[in-house]
Amino acid sequence: MPSRQKQLVFSVSGVLGFSCVLTAAVATGLPLWITGAVLCRTGAELVNATGPELEKFLGELNYGLFSGGRVKQCGLGGRTTRFSFFPDLLSVIPVVLHVSVIFFCGVVILFSSVVTGFFFFNAFGRPYETLQGPMGLYLWTFISWLCSCLVMILFASEVKLHHLSNRISNFNEENFVFHTYTERYDRSFWLFFLVFLLHGLNFLLIRLAGIQFPFQESKDLDLSGGAADLMY
Structure with a gap:
């Protein structure tokens, strides 16, 4: 590929990498990872609420990695708490798992910044080492891609396997029992999915620039030198 076209491809990849940095940073801080409805089961069972009557006992819940809010409905109006x-x-939360999600979010932001710098370095500079040269782009992109995937897997495990929404809903509750009625992944989760896709796209752009995948090229063995050494 001509140098001008290679510069263009690397520049586009750098812009995508910088977009990943901003997207991951915003998604990490927003309390919009999970949105759902919470049923006040105690109140609903007291009056045998069914059908449309359940709406009087359905509250709201939304949270992210650091904070969230909930509206509790037990038939007497909503109570909003942060x-x-x-x-x-x-x-009440699985601390190790939750901290791991935050840690990998930070890794995605860090290495997305690194890969952005190296994309522009390869577009307009002269790389002189493997980790700074074209082959290193695969490494930094792969780390960012893998960590963004781990963020989604670990967070989904925390929500589904450890019933995080139920734990949050029943935190500091003595008189009422709440149950998760509906829950769905909100914007921040899907923003990380977008980061995952963008890093995957960068893999294709690196290959489009004419750079072989690591370990793809087989090195020719220099047998002549070895044969000459055996003669002495």
């Missing part, structure tokens, strides 16, 4: 994971919910 909460933060640190330090309020440390006793």
Whole structure:
């Protein structure tokens, strides 16, 4: 590929990498990872609420990695409360798993910044080492791609396997029992899915620039030198 076209491809990849940095940073901070409805089961069972009557006992819940909010409906109007994971919910959430999600979010932001710099470095500079040269782009892009995938997997495990929404809904509740009625992944989760796709697209752009995948090229063995050495 001509150098001008290669510069264009690397520049586009750099812009995509920078978009990943901004998208991951915004998604990490927003309390919009999960949105759902919470049923006040205690109140609904007291009056045998069914059908449209359940709406009087359905509240709202939304949260991210650091904070969230909930509206509790128990038939007497809504109660709006705000909460933060640190330090309020440390006793009810799977701390190690939750911190791992935040950690990998930080890794995605960090290495997306690194790969953005190296894309522009390869577009307009002269790389002189493997980790800074074209082959290194696969490494930094793969790390960012893998970590963005881990963020989604770990967070989904926390929500589904550890019933995170139920734990949050029943936090500090003594008289009522709440149950997750509906829940769905909100914008921040899908923004990380977008980051995952953009890093995958960067893989294709690197290959489009004419750079072979690592370990794809077989090195020719220099047998002549070895044969000459055996003669001495």
